[in-house]
Amino acid sequence: MRTVPVPSTELTVGRQGHYAGAVSRLVAFAADVGASWGVYAVGVLLVNAALKLVTGHSYSFGQDKILSFVTLAVWDFVYFAYQWAVSGKTLGMAILGLQVVTREGGSISVRQAAIRTIALGICLLTLGIAFLGIVFQRERRALNDFMAGTAVVYDWDARAARLRWMARNQGPLRRGAEKKTPAS
Amino acid sequence: MTPNPIGSKVEQLAQALAERIVPLIVDAIDIDALLDKVDVEKIIERVDVEKIIDRVDVEKIIDRVDVEKIIDRVDVQKIIDRVDINAIVDEIDIDKLVEQTELGSIIARSTTGVLTEVLDVIRAQGVGLDDFILRWGNRLIGRGKRIAKWPDGPPLLVERSVVAS
Numbered sequence: 368m369r370t371v372p373v374p375s376t377e378l379t380v381g382r383q384g385h386y387a388g389a390v391s392r393l394v395a396f397a398a399d400v401g402a403s404w405g406v407y408a409v410g411v412l413l414v415n416a417a418l419k420l421v422t423g424h425s426y427s428f429g430q431d432k433i434l435s436f437v438t439l440a441v442w443d444f445v446y447f448a449y450q451w452a453v454s455g456k457t458l459g460m461a462i463l464g465l466q467v468v469t470r471e472g473g474s475i476s477v478r479q480a481a482i483r484t485i486a487l488g489i490c491l492l493t494l495g496i497a498f499l500g501i502v503f504q505r506e507r508r509a510l511n512d513f514m515a516g517t518a519v520v521y522d523w524d525a526r527a528a529r530l531r532w533m534a535r536n537q538g539p540l541r542r543g544a545e546k547k548t549p550a551s
Numbered sequence: 552m553t554p555n556p557i558g559s560k561v562e563q564l565a566q567a568l569a570e571r572i573v574p575l576i577v578d579a580i581d582i583d584a585l586l587d588k589v590d591v592e593k594i595i596e597r598v599d600v601e602k603i604i605d606r607v608d609v610e611k612i613i614d615r616v617d618v619e620k621i622i623d624r625v626d627v628q629k630i631i632d633r634v635d636i637n638a639i640v641d642e643i644d645i646d647k648l649v650e651q652t653e654l655g656s657i658i659a660r661s662t663t664g665v666l667t668e669v670l671d672v673i674r675a676q677g678v679g680l681d682d683f684i685l686r687w688g689n690r691l692i693g694r695g696k697r698i699a700k701w702p703d704g705p706p707l708l709v710e711r712s713v714v715a716s
Contacts, residue, residue: 388681
């Protein structure tokens, strides 16, 4: 970790509030899918265990495909819409330092969060075509962004990150390594 | 010894003459023209400043100055009010400061955890890859240079960052 060079200012400081790109958003979405499905799986296990404890019969929640699908869809809606409505970011987006804002850059409303979540489901049905706007549209907005009137921006404290980076490279271990280099 | 009466009369006459003539001469002289003719630079060159400084007993001057009295007269609050701290802070190159001092290590020790370090790496790499995909994606469809004119971010956020910087 200490040998990772300090990234250029171009990639860190000054990016706050800029439109986020495809890779960051895709990774954030993957993290969100993993997190929401992970929580869902744990929830299903707990419900199954509780049902067995109460009724004495073993019941697998996943047996009913339609019920499972509807439950998962509702859960995913709650997962995304709630987090977007509360803070403008999901868990995955927080990890990647992204935030959903209005087209002008303000906080999104509950209605926008709900529309964006439903639109996200519609976009997924297009097998990725609806997300091409993230690369080819001037405001890097996907179809669900257009439908909800939102955009996604970088929101991580890049300046602090840069300082940490420089500090790490300035630490005693790094210095020791630099001193050893000429002799070797 | 009796005073010479002729001598005293001549003296009085000379005094009276001087009183009359001197103002006439002074009025007749064009001081400005005279000053124009004076080469001040040449005079300054002739003056041995070092010699003058050597003669000055600075210690003696300092001893005479009541510094406490001067400090008491200074309104420090007024000076602080006049100083634009924000302008001074803006002048400071934080990156350079961190590079040249132990400040960076202190920040690192107080704020960095393993998770923070991992997040910093992931985020910076993500931004780099975002740029790469955006650049090459648009280059492939023949509008590589046009993306330079695209807005960096939503108006409210970009204007705020410009003001902050």
